[in-house]
Amino acid sequence: xxxxxxxxxxxxxxxxxxxxxxxxxxxxxxxxxxxxxxxxxxxxxxxxxxxxxxxxxxxxxxxxxxxxxxxxxxxxxxxxxxxxxxxxxxxxxxxxxxxxxxxxxxxxxxxxxxxxxxxxxxxxxxxxxxxxxxxxxxxxxxxxxxxxxxxxxxxxxxxxxxxxxxxxxxxxxxxxxxxxxxxxxxxxxxxxxxxxxxxxxxxxxxxxxxxxxxxxxxxxxxxxxxxxxxxxxxxxxxxxxxxxxxxxxxxxxxxxxxxxxxxxxxxxxxxxxxxxxxxxxxxxxxxxxxxxxxxxxxxxxxxxxxxxxxxxxxxxxxxxxxxxxxxxxxxxxxxxxxxxxxxxxxxxxxxxxxxxxxxxxxxxxxxxxxxxxxxxxxxxxxxxxxxxxxxxxxxxxxxxxxxxxxxxxxxxxxxxxxxxxxxxxxxxxxxxxxxxxxxxxxxxxxxxxxxxxxxxxxxxxxxxxxxxxxxxxxxxxxxxxxxxxxxxxxxxxxxxxxxxxxxxxxxxxxxxxxxxxxxxxxxxxxxxxxxxxxxxxxxxxxxxxxxxxxxxxxxxxxxx
Numbered sequence: 001x002x003x004x005x006x007x008x009x010x011x012x013x014x015x016x017x018x019x020x021x022x023x024x025x026x027x028x029x030x031x032x033x034x035x036x037x038x039x040x041x042x043x044x045x046x047x048x049x050x051x052x053x054x055x056x057x058x059x060x061x062x063x064x065x066x067x068x069x070x071x072x073x074x075x076x077x078x079x080x081x082x083x084x085x086x087x088x089x090x091x092x093x094x095x096x097x098x099x100x101x102x103x104x105x106x107x108x109x110x111x112x113x114x115x116x117x118x119x120x121x122x123x124x125x126x127x128x129x130x131x132x133x134x135x136x137x138x139x140x141x142x143x144x145x146x147x148x149x150x151x152x153x154x155x156x157x158x159x160x161x162x163x164x165x166x167x168x169x170x171x172x173x174x175x176x177x178x179x180x181x182x183x184x185x186x187x188x189x190x191x192x193x194x195x196x197x198x199x200x201x202x203x204x205x206x207x208x209x210x211x212x213x214x215x216x217x218x219x220x221x222x223x224x225x226x227x228x229x230x231x232x233x234x235x236x237x238x239x240x241x242x243x244x245x246x247x248x249x250x251x252x253x254x255x256x257x258x259x260x261x262x263x264x265x266x267x268x269x270x271x272x273x274x275x276x277x278x279x280x281x282x283x284x285x286x287x288x289x290x291x292x293x294x295x296x297x298x299x300x301x302x303x304x305x306x307x308x309x310x311x312x313x314x315x316x317x318x319x320x321x322x323x324x325x326x327x328x329x330x331x332x333x334x335x336x337x338x339x340x341x342x343x344x345x346x347x348x349x350x351x352x353x354x355x356x357x358x359x360x361x362x363x364x365x366x367x368x369x370x371x372x373x374x375x376x377x378x379x380x381x382x383x384x385x386x387x388x389x390x391x392x393x394x395x396x397x398x399x400x401x402x403x404x405x406x407x408x409x410x411x412x413x414x415x416x417x418x419x420x421x422x423x424x425x426x427x428x429x430x431x432x433x434x435x436x437x438x439x440x441x442x443x444x445x446x447x448x449x450x451x452x453x454x455x456x457x458x459x460x461x462x463x464x465x466x467x468x469x470x471x472x473x474x475x476x477x478x479x480x481x482x483x484x485x486x487x488x489x490x491x492x493x494x495x496x497x498x499x500x501x502x503x504x505x506x507x508x509x510x511x512x513x514x515x516x517x518x519x520x521x522x523x524x525x526x527x528x529x530x531x532x533x534x535x536x537x538x539x540x541x542x543x544x545x546x547x548x549x550x551x552x553x554x555x556x557x558x559x560x
Contacts, residue, residue: 035093
């Protein structure tokens, strides 16, 4: 459809209606149970505490974690989360509001792009496929940076590609402005990655298809000025206030993270393959057909072959980029999911129109096989983790397995009736409903939060009381008690910040800890229960501490 240059606003009323309906459905889907579990450790604790300290101090330039300078990431998500904290306090639903909003934005951008280049039905299918894909859905409800940067990258790439083929000058300028603004947002979310990925994807596509005018748009002078106006001020201010900023933020965090194992996150090259397979559930069963259709279109230079190639380059480059990196984490691969969703969405759209089961028997069998595998794997995994008899988890696990089983049986029925549309609806609804009990089980599966101890502590704390973490730093403790903690002999990711300014007043050595406890001030200690004997052997004066509460492996003690 590129050659026809169908305008984005071919039917503004229809587009507006679709956007409203999709927004309502997906918002409800992402919003249910969004705030039912405590902050995940370590990431959600960290990305709550940094903006909490910004709100408390009024300093929105220098990020701090437990009072220590923390330059690992740019501040856009910190600023947005600060707004949630300022208006709603430490509230899990409000804190996860922004990841859910960015996830919704990614789905709506996928709809708009799909509609523009493949048609309305593909746009709707791609949007819903993206929302119900397991990994994308999971990251819509975690306060980390990967969903925001994924949505911003998605918007920037879609805007750029649409601008290349837009003939209306005003709309072209608007789309290019969107590209530069969203690219700046991606940079302000996760650093140089935010411009490196879209730049390389655009460059490769332009060179491969000799679309030199596309490169001209990418280097549009007013667009670059707009980008710099949004992206540079914080970097300049942070550098002026913190002389050590550039070396750590650019060299250590942006370059060495990719080239070396300094962050100790090395994984084999194929690490992301099973992540994609599981993360695209349940739609992974249609991926082989989507890839065959895409290959055929590119080979014969079908009407949409330039769009197909752009999405393929998008997927392949990001996959190879992170696979080659010496630092790998599961969320890194989230940005490929919108492109996958569109390719699969086009296949699903054709399937819906034809309502013919025969060409998709393999896809149906793959879904049934994966569903059966999950049904078998769930109790085995709980048994291995020694949680099969945990009455807080097993009801939700049983509900998840039950939904999968009903979906599995229903697909057999619809397959026999040769009703492809009913099969697609069954697959989509099975995954959507399955996530509901999984959300409730998630609360009990994680098990690393000190939320119960933090709540007990918060009810007892008085202004003069000290809160001390011994040989641990509990990321979710400071945000829940709304104050930084004294930390004994445990720096880890705060090592750099502790090396550039004096934080010895609360980041304590054993000697500093002894001085604190010898003052006789009232204090609470949170640590591993298994550490208590060692702590008391080192500091005999602590042998008469009162145990307040236990939670999992951790314990809360006091001298009061």
